[in-house]
Amino acid sequence: MNKNLTWKLVLILGILLVFVAGIFGPPWTWSGRGPLALVHDHINLGLDLRGGTHLILQVQVNDAVNVDSDNAIARLKEDMRAHKINYADITKPDPVNHPEMIVVKGVPPEQTSDFKSIVSDRLPEYDASSGAENSWTVSMKAQSLADLKTRAVGQAIETIRNRIDQLGVSEPVIQEHGLGDYQILVQLPGVDDPARVKEIMQSTAMLEIKQSLGGPYSSQEQALQDHGGVLPPDAVLMQGKSIGSHNNSDTGEQWFLISRASAVTGSDLRDAQPGTDENGQPEVKFILTGEGGRKFQAFTSAHIGDSLAVVLDKRVQEVATIKSAISDSGVITGRFTDQETHDLSMTLRSGALPAGIKYLEERTVGPSLGADSIRSGVQAAVYGMLAVLIFMLIYYRWAGVNADIALILNLVILLGFMGYFGAVLTLPGIAGVILTVGMGVDSNVLIFERIREELRNGKTPPSAVEQGFAHAWITIVDTHVTTIVSAAILFLFGTGPVKGFATTLVFGLLANLFTAVFVSRVIFDWVLGRKQRGEALSI
Numbered sequence: 001m002n003k004n005l006t007w008k009l010v011l012i013l014g015i016l017l018v019f020v021a022g023i024f025g026p027p028w029t030w031s032g033r034g035p036l037a038l039v040h041d042h043i044n045l046g047l048d049l050r051g052g053t054h055l056i057l058q059v060q061v062n063d064a065v066n067v068d069s070d071n072a073i074a075r076l077k078e079d080m081r082a083h084k085i086n087y088a089d090i091t092k093p094d095p096v097n098h099p100e101m102i103v104v105k106g107v108p109p110e111q112t113s114d115f116k117s118i119v120s121d122r123l124p125e126y127d128a129s130s131g132a133e134n135s136w137t138v139s140m141k142a143q144s145l146a147d148l149k150t151r152a153v154g155q156a157i158e159t160i161r162n163r164i165d166q167l168g169v170s171e172p173v174i175q176e177h178g179l180g181d182y183q184i185l186v187q188l189p190g191v192d193d194p195a196r197v198k199e200i201m202q203s204t205a206m207l208e209i210k211q212s213l214g215g216p217y218s219s220q221e222q223a224l225q226d227h228g229g230v231l232p233p234d235a236v237l238m239q240g241k242s243i244g245s246h247n248n249s250d251t252g253e254q255w256f257l258i259s260r261a262s263a264v265t266g267s268d269l270r271d272a273q274p275g276t277d278e279n280g281q282p283e284v285k286f287i288l289t290g291e292g293g294r295k296f297q298a299f300t301s302a303h304i305g306d307s308l309a310v311v312l313d314k315r316v317q318e319v320a321t322i323k324s325a326i327s328d329s330g331v332i333t334g335r336f337t338d339q340e341t342h343d344l345s346m347t348l349r350s351g352a353l354p355a356g357i358k359y360l361e362e363r364t365v366g367p368s369l370g371a372d373s374i375r376s377g378v379q380a381a382v383y384g385m386l387a388v389l390i391f392m393l394i395y396y397r398w399a400g401v402n403a404d405i406a407l408i409l410n411l412v413i414l415l416g417f418m419g420y421f422g423a424v425l426t427l428p429g430i431a432g433v434i435l436t437v438g439m440g441v442d443s444n445v446l447i448f449e450r451i452r453e454e455l456r457n458g459k460t461p462p463s464a465v466e467q468g469f470a471h472a473w474i475t476i477v478d479t480h481v482t483t484i485v486s487a488a489i490l491f492l493f494g495t496g497p498v499k500g501f502a503t504t505l506v507f508g509l510l511a512n513l514f515t516a517v518f519v520s521r522v523i524f525d526w527v528l529g530r531k532q533r534g535e536a537l538s539i
Contacts, residue, residue, distance in 0.1 A: 005529065008522045015514075016409060019416025042419040045189060046426030046500055047173070049374050052189040053197070056361040057160075059182045063355035064152040065145065066092075066099040072123055072138070073102060074261035077234070079118045085111045089233070100140035102126075107134050152354040153182050159353050160186065160201050167197060183360065189424070194364070200343055201357070207266040207286070209296065209330075212307035212319050215256035216240070223255050234260055240309075240316025256316045258309050263299035268292025274341040277331075282341040285331050293328030301325040377430035384434050385411070388441050396448050398538035402523045403444040406515040410440050413511035414504065423507070426500030436508025439483070443516035446472045451539055461537035465524045473517060480509050 024030065024038040047054060073090055080087060088106025092099060107115050115136065119128040125144035129137050140148070153176060161174045164186075173187035191197055213235050217223040223237055224230075231237065238258045272286040288296055300308070300322050310318040310330070389407065392400035414436060418425060451468035459467060484506055491502035528537070 005522065005525055008518075009526070012409075012519055012522060016412060019413045022416030022419035023412070039415075043415065044418075044422060044424045045374075046424045046429065046497070047187045047189045048427045048497065049377075049425065050189045052187065052364075053191050053194045054361075054363040055186040055188075055198075055359065056177055056180075057156075057184045057186060057201075057357045058180065058360050059153050059156045059184065059354075060356040060358060061149040061152045061182050062096070062099050064148060065140070066095055067354075068125075068148060069095075069099055069102055069140070070260055071262075072126060074234075075122055076102070076104070076118070076138070079122055080115070083114055083118065085114055085118070091233070100145050102138040103131075104136045104138060105134070107136055109134065112136075149182065153184070155354045156357065157184055160184065163200050164188065164197070167200070169197070180360070184357070196343075198359075207264075207269060208262040208311040209264050209299075210262050210309050210311055211259040211299075211303060212309040212316075213257040213259060215319070216254035217256070218254065220255055223257060227257075231257070236260055238309075238311065238314060238316050240319075254316075256309060256319060258311065258316065262311075263308070264288060264292045264296050268295065272345040274338070274345045282336045282338050283331050284336075284341050284345045286329065288328045288330075290328070297325050297327045377427055381430060381434050381437075385437055388437055392441065392444070396539055398527075399448055399451075399524075402520055402527070403441070403448070405523060406444065406520045407437060407440050409519055410436065410508065410511045410515040413514065414508045417507040417511065418504070421507075423503045424500055425504070426497050428497045428501035429504040432501045432504030433508060435505060436512060439480070439509060440512045440516055442479070443472075443476050443512060444520065446475055447516065447520065448539060451537075455537065455539070461531070461535075462528055464537070465521075465528065469517065469521050476513070476516065480513055484509050 021027075023042060024035065025042055030038060069092060073092070076090060086106065086108055087104055090102065090104050092101060093103050094101065104115075112130070116128055119126055119138055123138070125148075126138050126140050129139070131137055157174055157176065161172070164172050164174065169188050169191060172189070173185065175185055177183035177185040186201070188194070188197060213232065214226065215223065217226070220237055235257050236259075237255050239253055240256050268288050268291065270287045270289045270292070272284055275283055275285050277283045304322050304324065307319055307321055309316050310320075385407070389400075389404045392403040392407075394400070396403060411433070414433065417423070447468050450472045451464050454464035454467045455461070487502040487505045487509070491499050491506070494502060531537075
C-alpha cells in the first residue's frame with residue numbers, strides 16, 4: 001500500500017472515531033451505560049420527540065408605553081417648574097387605549113413658546129399640538145411609538161431567553177411568533193416543572209425605587225380619608241406588606257401612597273445576587289450601574305428624612321427612611337425562602353420585562369408521544385437505509401459495498417456533528433436525515449454511472465475511476481451548494497421544526513461531500529491497488 005493511500009485511510013479512521021465520540025461521548029464515560037443512554041446524553045431531542053411545553057405569549061406593549069409616558073410627565077413637571085411655567089393639570093386622558101397621549105391644561109399664552117421648547121428639547125420622541133382653552137396635547141410620534149412597541153417585544157424575548165437559559169432548559173425555542181401582533185413562541189423540551197418556569201417567565205421583576213408619600217394604610221378607604229377623598233395627582237396607591245411578609249395572617253395587606261415617577265428602575269440595575277443578612281435570613285443584594293448610582297444618590301440626597309419604597313412588580317416590598325445619601329447598592333430583605341431569593345435575583349439579573357405578558361395558548365406534549373415519534377421515525381430511517389443499501393449492492397455489485405460504507409460513515413458524521421454542536425433532533429430532523437441518505441445515494445449514482453460510461457468507452461479501471469470522479473465532482477458540488485442555500489433560508493426564516501429539518505439537512509450534505517467524494521475515492525484506490533493489471537472492476 002503506498003504512503004499516500006495510507007495517510008488517507010488513517011485520516012478517515014481518525015474522523016470516524018472523532019464523530020463516534022460526538023455521538024456516544026469519550027470512551028472513559030461509557031462504563032456501565034447502554035448505547036441508547038449515551039446517545040440520549042449527547043443528542044438533544046426537540047419538543048416533538050422529548051415532550052415538554054409549547055406556549056404562545058402576547059406582550060402587553062401598552063405597559064411599556066405607559067411607563068415611558070409616566071416618565072415624560074415627570075420630566076415635564078420638573079422642567080416646567082424649573083422654567084416657572086404655570087399649568088393647571090397634566091393627565092393621561094386614556095391610559096388604556098392611548099397611553100402615548102398626555103394633556104397639559106392651563107398653559108398661559110405668553111409661555112407657549114417656552115413650553116414648546118421644553119417638549120422639543122427634553123422630549124424629542126413627542127409632538128405638542130395646541131387645543132382649546134390653553135390646553136396642549138403631547139403625543140408620542142407614530143414612528144417612535146412603533147419602535148417602542150417593537151423594542152418591547154425584542155427585549156421581552158431576550159429577557160425570557162436569559163431566564164430560561166439560567167434555569168438550564170436545553171435548546172429552548174424562544175422567538176417572535178409571526179401569526180399575531182406582539183406574540184412570542186416558547187417551546188421548552190423536557191421541562192419537568194412548567195408551573196415554576198411560567199411564573200419566572202411572566203414575572204416582570206420590575207425593580208423600582210420610588211418615594212413613599214404615606215402609609216401604611218389598612219385599606220384604600222383609609223388612604224382616601226386621610227387625603228380628603230382625593231389622591232395627589234403625582235401619587236398612586238400600591239398594595240404591599242410589612243417588609244417581605246408573604247403571610248396575610250402576619251399583618252394583612254397594607255396600602256402605601258407611592259410617587260408615580262421612579263428614582264431608579266430595573267434598567268439601572270447592574271447585578272443582583274442572593275445572600276443572607278446578619279441574622280442568617282435570605283436577602284437579595286443589588287448593585288446599580290454608574291448612571292443609576294448617580295441618579296439614586298441625587299434622589300436620596302434631596303430626600304433625607306423622607307421614606308423610599310422598594311417596588312417589585314407593582315407591589316411594595318419594603319419601605320425605609322432615608323438617613324443619608326445612598327449611591328450604587330442596596331438590599332431587598334424580607335421573609336423570603338432560599339428558592340424565592342434565588343428566583344428573584346435571577347429575574348432581576350436577567351433584566352426586567354418591559355411589559356406584562358399574557359398567555360394565549362399552552363400545550364403540553366407528553367413523553368409517550370415523543371417515544372412513539374422516535375420509534376416511528378427511527379423505523380422509517382432504518383427501513384429506508386436498509387432498502388438503499390441492498391439496492392446499491394444488487395445494482396452496483398462490489399462497488400455497492402463502497403457506496404454502503406460511505407453512507408454509513410455519512411450517518412455517523414451527521415449525528416456526530418449534532419452531538420458536538422448541540423443541535424436539536426426533531427421529527428422533521430429525522431426526515432432530514434433520511435433525505436440526506438437519498439442525497440448521498442444520488443452522489444454515488446452520479447459517480448458510478450460516470451465510471452461505467454468511461455469503462456464502456458474502453459478506459460482502464462484506474463483511468464475510468466479517475467475520470468468518473470473528475471467529471472462528477474462539479475455536478476455534485478453544484479447540487480449540494482444549491483440545496484445548502486435552500487436549507488439555510490429555511491433555517492433563517494423558519495420556526496422550530498423547520499429549523500430542525502434544515503439543520504440536519506445542512507450537516508448531512510456537508511458530510512456527504514466528504515464521504516461521496518473523498519472516502520469513496522479512497523476505497524476505490526484501495527481496491528484497485530489490490531487488483532492485477534487488466535483485472536475488471538466490479539461495478
